[in-house]
Amino acid sequence: MPSRPMPEAGSVTTLELFFDLVFVFALTQVTATMADDLTSYGLLRGLLVIALLWWSWTAYAWLANLVRADEGVARVGMFAAMAAMFVLALCIPEAFDDAPGGLSGPVVVAVCYFVFRALHLLLFYAWSADDPGLRAQLLRFTPAMLAGTALLLAAAGADGAAQTWLWVAALVADYVGTYLGGAHGWRVRSPGHFAERHGLIVIVALGESIVAIGVGVAELPISWPIVAASILGLALAGALWWAYFDVSALVAEHALAAAGEQRRAGLARDAYSFLHLPLVAGIVLLALGLKKVLQYVGDTGHHSLSDPLKGAALAALVGGVVLYLLAHVAFQLRTTGRLNPARLTVALLLVPLAWLGGALPALATLALLTAIVIALVTFESLRYASDRDRARHDVRSGHSPAASGSASQ
Template sequence: MPLMRRPLRAARVSDESHRVTTFELFFDLVFVFAFTQVTAFMAHEHSFLGVLQGVVILGLLWWSWVSYSWLSNQTHVDEGIMRFGLSAVMIAMFIAALAIPEAFDDLDGGLSGPLVLALAYAVVRVLHVTLYTYAAGDDAPLRRQVAKTTVGMIAGSALIVTGALVGGSAQTWFWLAGFGVDAGITYLTSARGNWRVHSAAHWTERYGLVVILALGESIVAIGVGAAQEPVSVPILLGAVFGVALSVCLWWLHFDVTAIAAEHRFAALRGQERARLAVDAYTYLHLPLVAGIVLAALGVEDVLAHVYETEDFGAVGSVALCGGAGLYLLGSAAFWRRVGGGWKRWRLGGAVVLLLLIPVAAPLAPLAALALVTAVAVLLVAAESTRYAEVRAAIRAHH
C-alpha cells in the first residue's frame, strides 16, 4: 500500500490565557539591533534629509514588527511551523538591518544595499501573510481579512523594491509611499474588519515590551555618544541628564497610562477590542517609538559633542526637542483613543518642547539636553502631584 501523507497540523489558536513567550522576546532582539542601526544611520547623515530617511526606515521596521504582533496573538508562534516561519523572518529582518547603513547610499563593491534591504523587507511581508493565512485555519472571516491586507502588502513592497532600483532622490519618496500605501490600505480594510485579539494581556504586554526596547536604544545611544570621549564631569552630567530623560519617558507611559489602558482594553471583547488594538496600539504606538528614537538621536548628538561650546544646531535640536514632543503627543493621542480625556499636561509639555526647538539650537549641546530633561522632570512631577489619588487607585489594582 502506498504511504499515506499526514495532513498538515493546524496552528493552535490562542485564548485569553496566552502570554508572551521567550521565543517572542528572542524574536524582538532583531529589532533592538535594527533600532540601533536607524539611530546610527541618522547620526552619520546628520541632516534633515537623513532624519527623514531614518524615520522612513523606522516606519518599515515598525510595520514589520506590528504585523507579527497580530500573528503572535492569533497563535502560539513558538510551536511547529510557526517557529520555523518566524526564524526565517528573523533572518530576513537581520539582513535588512545589516543593510540600513547603505539604505540610501550604496557603497562600492558588494551587493546593492538598498535592494538587499528592500527584498528582505518584501520577504518579511510575504511570510507574514503566508503564515497568518495558515494560522487563521478554518476561520473564514479572518482568512478574508488577511487576504485584503495582501493588496497593501503587494503594492507597498512593489514601491519599496522599485525605489531601491530607481535610487537617487526619488528613492526616499518611493519608500515613504510604500509604507504609506501598505499602512493606509490595511487601516481602511480594518475599519470594519475581522481581526482577532484573543489575549488582552499578551497584546498589551507585547506593545509594552516594544516601547521598552526603544527606551533601551535611548540608553545605548548615551554610551555610543560618549564612547570616544574620556570620562569627565561633562560626560557624567550628560549621562545623568540622558538617563533621567529616558526614565521620565518610561514614567509617563508605564507608571499609570499603560496600566489603565490595559484594564480598559481587557474589558472589551470581539470587534471592539480589535478596533482599539488597531488604532491605539498598531498605529498610535508608532509616535511613541519614533519619538523615543529621535530623542535618542539628539542625546547621542549631545554626548558626541559634549565638550563643544558651539551651537547645538538645528538637526540636533529638532531630534531632541521634537522627538520628546512627538512622544508626548503620541501619549496624549493614545490615552484619548483608549477612552480617556485629553492629557492637557502632556499636550502643554509637547507644545513647550516644540517651541524650544529654536531656543535649544543656539545653546551648547549639554545645556540643550539639560533644558529638555528639566521639562520632562517637571511634567512628571506635575502629573504625579496633580493626579496622586487617581494614580494610587490605578496602581493599587495592578
C-alpha cells in the same frame, strides 16, 4: 509540530523576546545611519526606515497574539522571519545609497521586506483555516503589502528625491491600505499579551537610547561633563518610561480587555499598531539627540562646553520628546476617550525650544529638557495622587479603574 492557540491569559514568550533582539539591532543601525547623515533629509529617511521596521514588527505582534510563537510551525516561521529582518537590518546604511561592490542594498532591503511580510501572511493564512472572517481580512490585507513591496523595488532603481518619494508611497500604500481594509475579521485573543508586547518594544526603544549614550562617548576619556550629560540622559529616559508605564499602559490594557471583540480589534489597530509608531520614532530621535550631546560635551578637541546643538541634532533631541508626548496624548485619547491637557501643553511649549535651544550650550539644553519632562510627570503624580494609586491597584486587581483624571495620565 502542531501549533497551539495563544490562551486568553497568555503572556509574551521567550521566543518573542528573542525575536525583538533583531529589532534592537535594527534601531541601533537607524540611529547610527542618521548620525552619519545629520541633516533634515537624513532624519526624514531615517524616519521612513523606522516606519518600515515598525510595520514589519507589529505584523508579528498580531500573529503571536493568535498562535503561540514558540510552538509548532510558528516557531520555524519566527526564526525564518528573524533571518530576513536581520539581513534587512544589516542593509539599513545602504537602504537609500548603495555602497560600491556587492549586492544592491536597496534591492536587498525590498526583498527582505517582502520575505518577512510574506512569511507573516502565510503563517496567518495557515492558522485561519477555521476562521473565514480572518481569512477574508487577510485577502483584503495582501494587496497593500504587495503594493508596498513593488514600490520599494521601484525605489531601489531610483535616486535622490524620486527615491524618497517612492519610499513614502510604499509606506502610504501599506499603512493606508491596511486601514481601509477595516478591522473586521482581525482577532485579539489575549489583550494582556497584546498590550505587554507593545510595552516591551517601548522598553526596547528606551534601552536603545541608553545604548546611544554609551556609544556616544565610548572612545572618549571620562569627564565631569560626560558624567553630567549621562545622568541627565538617563533621567530623561526614565521620565519617559514613567510617562508610559506608571498609569497609561495599565489603563490602556484594561480598556482593550473591556472592549467587545470587534471594537477591540479596531482599538488595538489604532492605539497600538498605528499610534505606537510615533512613540517609538520619538524615542529613536531622542537617542540620536542624546548621542550628539554626549559627543559635544566629551569631544573637547572639536567642541567646547559652550557649543550649542543646532540644526538636525537639536531637532532630534527636542523633537523626539515632543513627538513622544503628542503620541501619548493621541494614545490616551483613543483608549480612554480623554484628552491629557498637561502633556499636550508641555509638548506644544517644547516646540520653541527646538529654536531657542540653539542659543544655549548643548548640556544646558539637555538639562532644561530633562527638568521640564520630570516636572510634568511629578505634577501628574502629585495632582492625581489618590486617583493614580486607585487606578494602578484597581487595574492590576482586575477591577475597573477610576473614571477620573489619573486614568488619562
